[in-house]
Amino acid sequence: MTEFEGIVPALGRALDKRGYTELTQVQKAVLELEPAGADALVSAQTGSGKTVAFGIALAPSLLDGEERFDRAAAPLGLAVAPTRELALQVKRELEWLYAETGAVIASCVGGMDIRTERRALERGAHIVVGTPGRLCDHIRRNALDMSDLRAVVLDEADEMLDLGFREDLEFILDAAPAERRTLMFSATVSRTIANLAKNYQRDAVRITTAAEQKQHGDIEYRASSPFRRSAKTPSSTRCATMRRAMRWCSATRAPPSTI
Numbered sequence: 001m002t003e004f005e006g007i008v009p010a011l012g013r014a015l016d017k018r019g020y021t022e023l024t025q026v027q028k029a030v031l032e033l034e035p036a037g038a039d040a041l042v043s044a045q046t047g048s049g050k051t052v053a054f055g056i057a058l059a060p061s062l063l064d065g066e067e068r069f070d071r072a073a074a075p076l077g078l079a080v081a082p083t084r085e086l087a088l089q090v091k092r093e094l095e096w097l098y099a100e101t102g103a104v105i106a107s108c109v110g111g112m113d114i115r116t117e118r119r120a121l122e123r124g125a126h127i128v129v130g131t132p133g134r135l136c137d138h139i140r141r142n143a144l145d146m147s148d149l150r151a152v153v154l155d156e157a158d159e160m161l162d163l164g165f166r167e168d169l170e171f172i173l174d175a176a177p178a179e180r181r182t183l184m185f186s187a188t189v190s191r192t193i194a195n196l197a198k199n200y201q202r203d204a205v206r207i208t209t210a211a212e213q214k215q216h217g218d219i220e221y222r223a224s225s226p227f228r229r230s231a232k233t234p235s236s237t238r239c240a241t242m243r244r245a246m247r248w249c250s251a252t253r254a255p256p257s258t259i
Contacts, residue, residue, distance in 0.1 A: 008059040054185065062076045157196065
């Protein structure tokens, strides 16, 4: 069995069952926060293991020294994601990570039955994962009780701002207790992200891992025009020499006729 120092034991066992032998850089970084339990603004790309990162980072705040949660009531943790697909993916990740803690995890996302979600909230949840608009709907209808929240996570905060959710995020954060812990994960830290952090985090620690400083170093980027032909190195030949390749083409201009 692998020992994960600094991780709540129940989550460490879940990682071991999942086949983890070591943590990613962002996961290690959130465990090394000084002071422990601090707010954090984290640069993290999709695929960096950030969901597990904030899951293990929040566990001490949510469990408060216990191995398992008590009966579910008002949520203790809230994770906000930009899209339904990502929110449901986050929920699935947290379900296996928190499996041994007895956590009840509910989702509140656009495009799903809001009445079913309300009934789930009435039954109680330890962690809620949702999209900004739907979470605001539940808060305004008094279906989502924010009074016991100990921690809030904004996942892909830059994308949420790009999608126009700034007012929704501010509404959600204003509705949460002032003494909560707040973690923000963002691929980029623009001035807007920095201002959001300044207004809603307390002495946040800025985390940028080495992996994020050199983003996707295992990917080679090449640009070519499908409209320029070369007898020496046609684009199809260049792609054929690669083990894996993806090509993006603009649909605004029709390709030249091959007839």
